[in-house]
Amino acid sequence: MVNFCSLGGCAGMWLSLCRSEKELFDQEGEKSEMHRRNVELALEGDIEAQKRLGTQHRWGSQGRAKDLGKAYQYFKAAADKGDPQALHEAALMKINGEGT
Numbered sequence: 596m597v598n599f600c601s602l603g604g605c606a607g608m609w610l611s612l613c614r615s616e617k618e619l620f621d622q623e624g625e626k627s628e629m630h631r632r633n634v635e636l637a638l639e640g641d642i643e644a645q646k647r648l649g650t651q652h653r654w655g656s657q658g659r660a661k662d663l664g665k666a667y668q669y670f671k672a673a674a675d676k677g678d679p680q681a682l683h684e685a686a687l688m689k690i691n692g693e694g695t
Contacts, residue, residue, distance in 0.1 A: 634648065642673045642676055646681050648665070653693075663688065668694075
């Protein structure tokens with residue numbers, strides 16, 4: 596298993612990111628219900644939800660603003676659990692100086 600901690604970030608920042616994003620949903624209404632569910636799943640440790648959110652924030656898709664910092668944190672969280680695709684995405688972002 597790869598020790599992804601050397602690429603930066605921390606669990607506290609990850610939880611803070613998810614919680615702050617989750618708090619914004621109350622202002623967005625029903626249109627963000629699917630996104631809200633993805634964040635809840637990500638907070639519970641769901642790797643696929645973390646990768647979905649990372650992709651959405653990296654490219655600014657699915658109504659999400661492009662935010663490379665959030666994208667990196669979502670990919671890193673999934674990579675820390677050993678997901679090879681998330682590790683690849685986070686490593687590319689780190690190498691390119693995107694969101695780190």
